[in-house]
Amino acid sequence: xxxxxxxxCRLLFAQGPLTPQERLAVTIALAxxxxxxxxxxxxxxxxxxxxxxxxxxxxxxxxxxxxxxxAHTLVLGQALFFGVGAYAMAIxxxxxxxxxxxxxGLGIAVAVALAISSGYFLLxxxxxxxxxxxxxxxxxxxxxxxxxxxxxxxxxxxxxxxIPPITIDLFGIVYSTADETAAYYxxxxxxxxxxxxxxxACRGPYGHVLDAxxxxxxxxxxxxxxTSLHLLIAFAVAAAIAALAGAxxxxxxxxxAPDLLGVLPSTEVMVWVAIGGRGTLIGPxxxxxxxxxxxxxxxxxxxxxxxxxxxxxxxxxVFAIPDxxxxxxxxxxxxxxxxxxxxxxx
Amino acid sequence: MSAxxxxxxxxxxxxxxxxxxxxxLAVIFGMMDVINLAHGEFVTIGAYTLAYVQAxxxxxxxxxxxxxGLLLAPIVGxxxxxxxxxTIIRRLYHRPLDTILATFGISLILQKTIELTxxxxxxxxxxxxxxxxxxxGTSYPAYRLFVIAVAVLLIGVTLLVFRYTRFGVDxxxxxxxxxxxxxxGIDAKRLTRIAFALGAALASLAGVLIAPLAxxxxxxxxxxxxxxxxxVIIGGIGSVLGSVAGSALVGGLETILNYQIDPSLASAFVLxxxxxxxxxxxxxxxxxxxxxxxxLGKG
Numbered sequence: 001x002x003x004x005x006x007x008x009c010r011l012l013f014a015q016g017p018l019t020p021q022e023r024l025a026v027t028i029a030l031a032x033x034x035x036x037x038x039x040x041x042x043x044x045x046x047x048x049x050x051x052x053x054x055x056x057x058x059x060x061x062x063x064x065x066x067x068x069x070x071a072h073t074l075v076l077g078q079a080l081f082f083g084v085g086a087y088a089m090a091i092x093x094x095x096x097x098x099x100x101x102x103x104x105g106l107g108i109a110v111a112v113a114l115a116i117s118s119g120y121f122l123l124x125x126x127x128x129x130x131x132x133x134x135x136x137x138x139x140x141x142x143x144x145x146x147x148x149x150x151x152x153x154x155x156x157x158x159x160x161x162x163i164p165p166i167t168i169d170l171f172g173i174v175y176s177t178a179d180e181t182a183a184y185y186x187x188x189x190x191x192x193x194x195x196x197x198x199x200x201a202c203r204g205p206y207g208h209v210l211d212a213x214x215x216x217x218x219x220x221x222x223x224x225x226x227t228s229l230h231l232l233i234a235f236a237v238a239a240a241i242a243a244l245a246g247a248x249x250x251x252x253x254x255x256x257a258p259d260l261l262g263v264l265p266s267t268e269v270m271v272w273v274a275i276g277g278r279g280t281l282i283g284p285x286x287x288x289x290x291x292x293x294x295x296x297x298x299x300x301x302x303x304x305x306x307x308x309x310x311x312x313x314x315x316x317x318v319f320a321i322p323d324x325x326x327x328x329x330x331x332x333x334x335x336x337x338x339x340x341x342x343x344x345x346x
Numbered sequence: 347m348s349a350x351x352x353x354x355x356x357x358x359x360x361x362x363x364x365x366x367x368x369x370x371l372a373v374i375f376g377m378m379d380v381i382n383l384a385h386g387e388f389v390t391i392g393a394y395t396l397a398y399v400q401a402x403x404x405x406x407x408x409x410x411x412x413x414x415g416l417l418l419a420p421i422v423g424x425x426x427x428x429x430x431x432x433t434i435i436r437r438l439y440h441r442p443l444d445t446i447l448a449t450f451g452i453s454l455i456l457q458k459t460i461e462l463t464x465x466x467x468x469x470x471x472x473x474x475x476x477x478x479x480x481x482x483g484t485s486y487p488a489y490r491l492f493v494i495a496v497a498v499l500l501i502g503v504t505l506l507v508f509r510y511t512r513f514g515v516d517x518x519x520x521x522x523x524x525x526x527x528x529x530x531g532i533d534a535k536r537l538t539r540i541a542f543a544l545g546a547a548l549a550s551l552a553g554v555l556i557a558p559l560a561x562x563x564x565x566x567x568x569x570x571x572x573x574x575x576x577x578v579i580i581g582g583i584g585s586v587l588g589s590v591a592g593s594a595l596v597g598g599l600e601t602i603l604n605y606q607i608d609p610s611l612a613s614a615f616v617l618x619x620x621x622x623x624x625x626x627x628x629x630x631x632x633x634x635x636x637x638x639x640x641x642l643g644k645g
Contacts, residue, residue: 074443074446076446076450118621121621121622121624121625122621122624122625124625125624125625125628126628127624127628129442129443130379130381130442130443130446131579131624133443133446134381134383134446134575134579135575135579135620135621135624137572137575138572138575138576138617138620139617141568141572142572142610142613142614142617145609145610145613145614146610146611146614148610149608149609149610149611150608150610263568267450267454270447270450274447304458304461304462307454307457307458308454308455308458308459308462310451310454311450311451311452311453311454311455311458312451312455313451314447314448314450314451314454315434315448315451315452315455317447318438318444318447318448318451319437319448322441322444
């Protein structure tokens with residue numbers, strides 16, 4: 001048992017030195033963190049609440065990037081788990097009278113149970129790639145129908161209002177997301193920590209195992225890895241992260257509605273990940289912040305225009321930048337680095 | 347007895363429409379390993395073509411406009427199919443996951459363009475025939491019987507073409523082994539283009555047939571596409587007969603369940619069944635010998 005735990009720790013966290021590419025990513029991440037830390041000092045209350053929502057959506061994007069970018073398993077209906085987390089939070093706090101912490105726990109538990117029960121049947125049957133993607137989309141479509149029609153519990157089309165903010169009382173120090181700035185820093189902290197945890201896990205041997213499964217599953221299995229189990233765990237972990245993001249989002253905004261797990265949020269999260277650059281983690285996170293702001297700008301002009309722009313963005317990304325903005329930044333930086341020594345020679 | 351007949355006929359309506367939508371999806375999936383997420387939009391395009399033609403004809407019920415719509419819709423659908431195949435799908439060959447993303451984007455663009463052009467309100471369409479027909483002691487809407495008859499005829503013709511003509515043999519050869527078929531002199535690219543256009547035409551026809559029974563909105567196709575995926579996965583990729591068998595299972599079960607429980611619960615139940623069936627029979631009810639089946643054999 002101890003040996004297995006040790007092996008798991010080594011698989012997850014055996015860390016090597018930073019590669020030049022990683023140094024670039026870390027620099028960008030730290031710069032972004034510095035900007036985000038200072039944002040409440042300059043931004044208006046409205047901008048800060050928008051940024052807070054965007055950070056929680058970025059947490060959601062991280063869940064998909066881990067699954068799609070690292071485990072090479074595309075899920076078209078990832079918003080299903082986000083919505084489950086949000087609705088569990090809403091139902092637990094407003095209907096069952098539970099605490100917000102218990103609400104988060106319920107959301108994660110339900111999402112993981114859904115992921116494991118469906119993933120067991122699909123992944124162990126060898127369902128992969130587009131099959132898996134489409135079946136998850138079907139799952140989210142049906143969950144949407146169930147949420148809309150089961151109005152005694154979910155509030156139907158209207159959703160649920162009046163979800164309380166998260167309050168933690170630790171030895172007299174009270175933290176509450178009722179305060180806008182506190183809520184913002186809370187969202188920033190959770191998202192940054194999740195980014196760090198996923199990045200550390202994926203840059204170690206565990207990431208190599210996932211890459212091996214993604215590039216050639218047959219070979220990975222021949223080498224002795226239980227590939228279906230690895231993918232199932234990744235699916236469940238991604239579901240848990242998405243549910244956490246959903247629960248926090250519900251508590252932050254105070255309302256949930258069926259739109260949270262429709263086709264549009266599932267589509268948006270794929271666009272964020274694809275634009276940011278699959279598998280880079282920091283790319284999708286920053287892309288989420290940028291694209292949601294862009295979305296607000298377009299929506300303020302016309303709400304029905306945004307899905308049209310989103311669809312066009314989708315097609316554009318596939319054809320113009322299949323590897324996302326991260327690849328563009330990387331090549332630009334490499335070109336710059338290669339030129340510098342030559343400039344030094346007169 | 348008469349109630350059972352009504353249920354059976356209702357089921358048959360859904361089954362025949364589903365099969366029309368699913369056949370194109372299944373054959374394209376089998377030929378190219380590509381799933382077209384914009385396939386549902388062909389249904390919408392068909393329904394809107396009918397609405398447009400009928401509105402153009404003065405909006406008079408029971409006029410000849412329906413027949414013109416029935417004739418025009420597959421042509422419009424096929425044209426859109428050729429456009430999407432030529433501009434998007436052909437360029438993403440060998441990148442199946444990117445095809446999903448691109449066609450997903452196309453689907454969004456088409457839906458929203460339709461909504462912006464025609465407005466969010468449901469379109470008005472008229473059935474060509476009205477009234478009830480008495481049948482074995484029960485009365486049943488004449489238009490639904492017409493839908494079943496047309497759909498069964500079309501599916502029958504498709505099955506025969508697939509089974510007995512040179513074109514059908516070539517299609518099946520490409521589905522079985524694309525490289526070998528090309529080595530034997532079959533122009534697989536041209537065949538794919540034709541199959542894509544025909545699949546789109548069938549889906550558009552299904553759209554025309556369903557339009558008088560449904561609410562014609564921009565999201566009409568999404569509903570049928572979601573179900574058609576189950577049909578293809580349960581029935582077998584690249585198999586026309588599999589699509590029919592899958593439709594019978596999905597459509598039949600859902601119609602019967604709708605009488606007992608809430609419709610969305612019925613859909614959830616059918617999804618669970620599909621997931622379990624995939625585990626038990628990953629190659630589908632009627633395997634189509636598709637290259638895509640290797641994807642299922644991986645795990």
